[in-house]
Amino acid sequence: MLGAVDWHVIGQRIFHPDHVFFRAMYTTVYIAVIAQVMGVVLGLLAALMRTSKILPLRWLSGFYVLIFRGTPLLVQIFFVYYGANLMLGFTLIPNTLNLGLFTLDGAILAGILALGVNEGAYMREIIRAGIDSIDRGQMEAAKSLGMRYTLAMRRIILPQAARVIVPPLGNEFNNMLKTTSLVFTIGVYEMFSDAEIHYSQTFQPVEYFLAVAFWYLVLTGVWSLIQASIERRLSASERGDELSFRERLVAAWAPAGAFVRR
Amino acid sequence: MSDVVMEAVDVHKRFGRLEVLKGISLDVSKGETVCIIGASGSGKTTFIRCINHLEKIDDGRITVNGHLIGYRQHHGKLVEDSEASIAKQRTQIGMVFQRFNLFPHKTALENVTEAPTRVLGTPRGEAKQEALRLLTRVGLADKCETYPGKLSGGQQQRVAIARALAMKPALMLFDEPTSALDPEVTGEVLDVMEELAHDGMTMIVVTHEMGFARKAADRVVMMDGGVIIEEGTPEHFFEAPEHDRTKQFLSKIL
Numbered sequence: 001m002l003g004a005v006d007w008h009v010i011g012q013r014i015f016h017p018d019h020v021f022f023r024a025m026y027t028t029v030y031i032a033v034i035a036q037v038m039g040v041v042l043g044l045l046a047a048l049m050r051t052s053k054i055l056p057l058r059w060l061s062g063f064y065v066l067i068f069r070g071t072p073l074l075v076q077i078f079f080v081y082y083g084a085n086l087m088l089g090f091t092l093i094p095n096t097l098n099l100g101l102f103t104l105d106g107a108i109l110a111g112i113l114a115l116g117v118n119e120g121a122y123m124r125e126i127i128r129a130g131i132d133s134i135d136r137g138q139m140e141a142a143k144s145l146g147m148r149y150t151l152a153m154r155r156i157i158l159p160q161a162a163r164v165i166v167p168p169l170g171n172e173f174n175n176m177l178k179t180t181s182l183v184f185t186i187g188v189y190e191m192f193s194d195a196e197i198h199y200s201q202t203f204q205p206v207e208y209f210l211a212v213a214f215w216y217l218v219l220t221g222v223w224s225l226i227q228a229s230i231e232r233r234l235s236a237s238e239r240g241d242e243l244s245f246r247e248r249l250v251a252a253w254a255p256a257g258a259f260v261r262r
Numbered sequence: 263m264s265d266v267v268m269e270a271v272d273v274h275k276r277f278g279r280l281e282v283l284k285g286i287s288l289d290v291s292k293g294e295t296v297c298i299i300g301a302s303g304s305g306k307t308t309f310i311r312c313i314n315h316l317e318k319i320d321d322g323r324i325t326v327n328g329h330l331i332g333y334r335q336h337h338g339k340l341v342e343d344s345e346a347s348i349a350k351q352r353t354q355i356g357m358v359f360q361r362f363n364l365f366p367h368k369t370a371l372e373n374v375t376e377a378p379t380r381v382l383g384t385p386r387g388e389a390k391q392e393a394l395r396l397l398t399r400v401g402l403a404d405k406c407e408t409y410p411g412k413l414s415g416g417q418q419q420r421v422a423i424a425r426a427l428a429m430k431p432a433l434m435l436f437d438e439p440t441s442a443l444d445p446e447v448t449g450e451v452l453d454v455m456e457e458l459a460h461d462g463m464t465m466i467v468v469t470h471e472m473g474f475a476r477k478a479a480d481r482v483v484m485m486d487g488g489v490i491i492e493e494g495t496p497e498h499f500f501e502a503p504e505h506d507r508t509k510q511f512l513s514k515i516l
Binding site for chain 2: 135138141142143144145146147148149155160
């Protein structure tokens with residue numbers, strides 16, 4: 001059986017990928033990064049709304065999680081791409097979006113929106129757990145010093161909650177890197193589309209899907225290393241190392257910085 | 263004494279169907295130190311938490327420096343005040359907690375400078391200088407750069423006192439400040455508090471430390487079952503407590 005596999009093609013895809021593939025990989029990564037950032041922001045908003053004094057905001061937060069965790073992501077992606085413009089009566093998702101420096105394909109925009117909004121529902125639960133893990137006395141101490149809720153959250157609660165939030169956040173991003181493959185269904189040219197198109201031209205599924213699986217493994221593997229390093233440095237403070245939170249955060253991101261600084 | 267700093271009039275507080283404060287009235291004058299004693303469940307901690315509106319009250323009113331705390335008059339009725347206004351009132355009232363509640367992600371110095379710089383807008387340099395002065399005053403000048411996790415309970419509580427003082431409050435509340443401490447370090451915290459009382463700070467202290475009450479308190483208030491049952495000088499409590507509950511309570515803790 002193994003004899004039927006064209007190892008040369010696999011080697012080619014792994015060791016000599018063409019620039020079209022790298023372009024696709026780049027698309028995968030930036031969709032994942034933007035959608036994750038969006039998820040964190042939406043998740044934070046929803047987590048704060050959940051404990052709001054205003055009842056409709058609490059409802060909205062609960063409804064958000066109910067809908068986006070309770071329905072398939074694929075349905076959400078299709079809905080945003082094909083349905084949003086029709087439902088809203090105006091063009092939320094244009095064919096192409098001109099952002100001055102570069103243009104963004106409408107399908108990519110829809111993909112990012114759907115992935116980000118979906119991710120926000122999961123991030124809400126993670127951020128909520130992080131906030132809940134902080135002793136009630138911290139908020140009371142902050143308030144007794146005259147801090148308002150938003151200031152206390154920003155300066156006292158969230159910096160401490162971050163330590164609880166970061167490990168599951170890393171897992172979410174690992175997931176996100178792979179889940180981006182779903183946007184191939186609305187015609188975004190990312191890593192999986194690249195494999196799928198080669199397969200449909202050659203009918204060599206094993207070769208192309210094995211190779212693309214390898215590249216997903218590379219992405220998640222690199223991220224795992226970065227994540228482990230971040231967590232190691234964040235937990236260093238629990239051993240009592242005298243580093244301020246800011247210093248710890250800077251230290252934690254140093255390896256990521258090393259890639260950029262070349 | 264005239265200059266009333268804190269005035270509580272007929273304060274009621276319910277947790278669901280349980281009434282924990284059944285009409286507390288208490289005046290505290292400028293420079294006075296009042297100790298509140300009583301068994302657990304007597305409502306003393308709840309009362310002190312009402313004074314800076316960490317607990318809402320159901321009836322009655324509390325004023326600090328003449329300002330109604332947590333509520334405002336609206337068509338003759340009391341309605342809860344805005345968050346901003348409550349926060350502003352709290353800058354006048356320092357609070358020290360049983361469990362310290364220092365900010366673990368900030369150094370001792372940062373704990374003290376955080377609120378003055380962020381809430382009062384004090385310039386960083388000035389706040390730092392004042393924090394150094396306060397930490398020196400509580401005997402921790404050498405621990406400025408230390409994180410709370412590396413400080414003993416007694417040291418943490420002294421930082422917490424400095425943190426509250428940094429806001430230059432008109433009134434200091436202490437909620438069982440030594441109850442969570444090892445016996446051998448309660449002394450260092452009580453010494454700081456005693457000094458503060460002698461320096462003329464207005465203080466309300468929920469405590470079981472009768473030694474502190476004797477040395478520093480102007481008045482002792484005994485609470486039981488959500489009411490004040492006896493009030494007097496520390497000497498009165500040591501020599502001739504009147505109420506049976508007071509005698510019973512004192513015989514247990516002395």
